[in-house]
Amino acid sequence: MKIRVAEIEDAASLVEIYRPYVEKTAITFEYEVPTVEEYTQRMTQTLKKYPYLVLENEQEKIVGYAYAGTYKGRTAYDWSVEVTVYLDQENHGHGYGKLLYTALEVYLSKQHVYQLTACITAGNGASEHFHEKLGYRKVAHFAQLGYKFGQWYDVCWMQKTLGDLPSQPAPFIPFSEL
Structure with missing residues (x-):
């Protein structure tokens, strides 16, 4: 297995990994699968500030991806991100x-990011357990926040702190400048 920085040319593969999550689950609250063009735009925007990584198998097929994104659009949140991971449906449970x-x-540590957050559809025990094993803790639960497939879903937020918080953090470094 090989992890590398995503390239714009990967967008079609990432859309196909994402597709079943949109069409069959409430793991994402998107209703429509984004086009490759839309996904390319998202990737381009993300890579300006944050890492966007893909995992390839021995045949160089992308089997998963993860990225960080803006937690909130205010300067005081520069040291905090929201993280996301998606795996090909056949590649769950292998530690990927x-x-x-x-x-x-x-x-993210090199960028001086200290707080990682993950937004999870409540009741998704596998995702909650996965994040807990990686050191995340549940910090918020919102009732009936999202609506998909004819029902309301609760959402929980989980958080992980990377290292000790400095009294004065070093400036955030955009991923494109690392």
């Missing part, structure tokens, strides 16, 4: 999500 998140954390 952990590999991706671990690599993501290396980059």
